[in-house]
Amino acid sequence: MFETIIFSLLNGLVYGLLLFLLSSGLTLIFSMMGVLNLAHAGFYMLSAYFAYSISIHLGFWYGLLFAPLIVGFIGAMVERYGLRKVHKFGHVPELIFTFGVAFLLEELVQFVWGRNQLAYNKPEILEGSLFTLFGADFPIYKMFMLIVSVVIFIILLSVLKYTRTGLIIRAAVGHPNVVGMLGHNVPLIFMVTFGVGTALAGIAGAIAGPVLGTYPGMASGLGGIMFVVVIFGGLGSLGGAFIASLMIGLIQTFAIAIDASLSDVFLLMDIVITEQTFMYDIWVTSLSQVAPLIPYLMMVVMLIFRPAGLMGARES
Amino acid sequence: MLKVKDLHAFYGKSHILQGVSFEVGKGEIVSLLGRNGVGRSTTVNAIMGDVDRTGSIVFNGEEIAGLDAYQISRKGLAIVLENRSVFPALSVRENLILGVKDMRKVGRWKIEDMFEMFPSLARRADVPAGALSGGEQQMLVMCRALMGDPDLIMVDEPTEGLAPKVVEQVADLLTEIAKRGISILLIEQKLTIALKISARIYVMGHGRIVYQGTSSDFENNKQVRKDWLEV
Numbered sequence A: 001m002f003e004t005i006i007f008s009l010l011n012g013l014v015y016g017l018l019l020f021l022l023s024s025g026l027t028l029i030f031s032m033m034g035v036l037n038l039a040h041a042g043f044y045m046l047s048a049y050f051a052y053s054i055s056i057h058l059g060f061w062y063g064l065l066f067a068p069l070i071v072g073f074i075g076a077m078v079e080r081y082g083l084r085k086v087h088k089f090g091h092v093p094e095l096i097f098t099f100g101v102a103f104l105l106e107e108l109v110q111f112v113w114g115r116n117q118l119a120y121n122k123p124e125i126l127e128g129s130l131f132t133l134f135g136a137d138f139p140i141y142k143m144f145m146l147i148v149s150v151v152i153f154i155i156l157l158s159v160l161k162y163t164r165t166g167l168i169i170r171a172a173v174g175h176p177n178v179v180g181m182l183g184h185n186v187p188l189i190f191m192v193t194f195g196v197g198t199a200l201a202g203i204a205g206a207i208a209g210p211v212l213g214t215y216p217g218m219a220s221g222l223g224g225i226m227f228v229v230v231i232f233g234g235l236g237s238l239g240g241a242f243i244a245s246l247m248i249g250l251i252q253t254f255a256i257a258i259d260a261s262l263s264d265v266f267l268l269m270d271i272v273i274t275e276q277t278f279m280y281d282i283w284v285t286s287l288s289q290v291a292p293l294i295p296y297l298m299m300v301v302m303l304i305f306r307p308a309g310l311m312g313a314r315e316s
Numbered sequence B: 001m002l003k004v005k006d007l008h009a010f011y012g013k014s015h016i017l018q019g020v021s022f023e024v025g026k027g028e029i030v031s032l033l034g035r036n037g038v039g040r041s042t043t044v045n046a047i048m049g050d051v052d053r054t055g056s057i058v059f060n061g062e063e064i065a066g067l068d069a070y071q072i073s074r075k076g077l078a079i080v081l082e083n084r085s086v087f088p089a090l091s092v093r094e095n096l097i098l099g100v101k102d103m104r105k106v107g108r109w110k111i112e113d114m115f116e117m118f119p120s121l122a123r124r125a126d127v128p129a130g131a132l133s134g135g136e137q138q139m140l141v142m143c144r145a146l147m148g149d150p151d152l153i154m155v156d157e158p159t160e161g162l163a164p165k166v167v168e169q170v171a172d173l174l175t176e177i178a179k180r181g182i183s184i185l186l187i188e189q190k191l192t193i194a195l196k197i198s199a200r201i202y203v204m205g206h207g208r209i210v211y212q213g214t215s216s217d218f219e220n221n222k223q224v225r226k227d228w229l230e231v
């Protein structure tokens, strides 16, 4: 029991911080430009593929460094030469544009790298287990993911809080036109934010690729959860996204670890469920089986009771 | 200094400004009057590039009609928006700092000057601007615009909804701004203030200028007031 809690906690933290790495860029972009970037997870995937290709020639660390930079640059160019042009036609065309980019990225990845999962591997130095507790291993790589996420998070926060650029970005969240009228180059800020946001997704992709798998479905695999995080936390709120990421990370890993079903609860009340019982399938479905549904359920409940999300500020 | 000629502005398909022309000279205070909804705010927002527009806008001898808001602002044209657009989550000090375009340049106004003029802002320097009273927020956005060291400042209804004492403070600040040689284009409902501080008056009606004249000429012209201002 105790080791289940410890390991679920750690795994939940790793997964949650990875989600935050992904969703922070998405929420930053949304709060500033009002665009829900449907291609965000696509950039995450693209970065994993780039990191793979770079890693087989130059090694893992170069992949980790360059893939997010390249993807960030591509993101900035997509904003500069695509989104900015579409912007004047309103939000719906923007949304459709990012949807198109998402589609394009998925096709591109399959065209270049094929449909199969790639052998994007961890570097040797990060193989193996960090410690063993009650006979179970905690991999070094997960600790590495944890550290990378925390470091990025601290850097992001410090830049936002302590630099002039960060101040301008915080002001531009929700009030970009006022910031522009004060003489700050808002189009440039948009482009950089978009680039940095996609680069963050790129970092997530480069570190997640070896463990979650580098395959054409990886964008849609995590993309859905990422939107849940952003909506649950409150569109446009970094703090909300952080809490929601950790919550969803933890809840999901705990749910997977707990192999109990409603029938077990009934058993405690001396009600025995058999195959003849009405709706038998529902009662014996274990929590771990429905774990993937839980985040979506959380989102629906949140939208019903608090449409703005945990910390949502932006109304429109 | 600012010469607007045949300005047309559009919100989507609605054609709001239909050929607005006026001028503001160097160091001059000019008021733009008119009933609600005639397009005064649209005029200044269009000049800043925040509304789709056509026509000619010459500032300091340079055509600025094709530029982005931030480029126009950097040429020395400032705007104080109608809705007291403080950054509510940021502190008073951060709001003021954001008014500075280039940290390396020293402008006519320093943050200390602002705090000296408005001790209430100084006292609340580290409070989120959203927590200030309406009057304090109005002072803050005006001071923030001044931090950018503009040559001309367009102020949209600064006294709307403020108590008489605060209205006076706003008027004093406007006079002080003018004293330092900065031109002002003022949009104001309260005629007494507009007349007291401005040299010339423009009156708008239905998306165009319907009257222009000196303040004293305007004061003696009851007909204009009846036709275009009184409700």
Ligand SMILES: Nc1ncnc2c1ncn2[C@@H]1O[C@H](COP(=O)(O)OP(=O)(O)OP(=O)(O)O)[C@@H](O)[C@H]1O
Pocket: B011, B014, B016, B034, B035, B036, B037, B038, B039, B040, B041, B042, B043, B082
């Ligand atoms: N964002 C907008 N979208 C569509 N129409 C607008 C918008 N803003 C203003 N209008 C319309 O443009 C016209 C002019 O509005 P404007 O705000 O310029 O008036 P105003 O003279 O400043 O009056 P007041 O500030 O008292 O409302 C009005 O008819 C208004 O309904």
Ligand SMILES: [Mg+2]
Pocket: B040, B041, B042, B082, B156, B157
């Ligand atoms: Mg107005």
